[in-house]
Amino acid sequence: MSIVKINVLTVPEEQREVLEQRFAARAGAVESSDGFEWFELLRPLEGTDQYLVYTRWRDEAAFQAWMEGPMKAAHQGGGERGGEGAAQRKPAAAGSTLWSFEVVQQAAPK
Incomplete structure (x- = not known):
C-alpha cells in the first residue's frame, strides 16, 4: 500500500x-517522479x-x-536560478520535521 x-x-x-511563492515556482517538479501519487501544501x-x-508515494x-x-538537486541549488542573491535562497522555514505513515485505509468520493 x-x-x-x-x-x-x-x-x-x-x-x-516567500514559502508559498517558492512552492508555486516549482509546481510540477515532483509530479513526474516515478511512484509519486499526490501533493498538497497546507x-x-x-x-x-x-x-x-x-506527499503520497507508491x-x-x-x-x-x-x-x-x-x-x-533542488535544495542544493541545482536549478537554473543561480543568479538570485543569497538572501533569496535563505530557507523560508525556521525548522522542519518529517512524519512518515503507511496508508492502511482510504476512501474516495462516489
Whole structure:
C-alpha cells in the first residue's frame, strides 16, 4: 500500500508568502517522479505557524529515489536560478520535521 510523507515546516509569519511563492515556482517538479501519487501544501489557519507539505508515494523506495535525485538537486541549488542573491535562497522555514505513515485505509468520493 502507499506511504505518506508529511514535512512539517515551521514558518515565521513574515516568511509565509516567500514559502508559498517558492512552492508555486516549482509546481510540477515532483509530479513526474516515478511512484509519486499526490501533493498538497497546507497553510495553517489559526493557532500554529506550521505548514504541512503532504506527499503520497507508491512505496518507500520511490520516495527515497526522489529524495536522492530531484529533491536533493533542488535544495542544493541545482536549478537554473543561480543568479538570485543569497538572501533569496535563505530557507523560508525556521525548522522542519518529517512524519512518515503507511496508508492502511482510504476512501474516495462516489
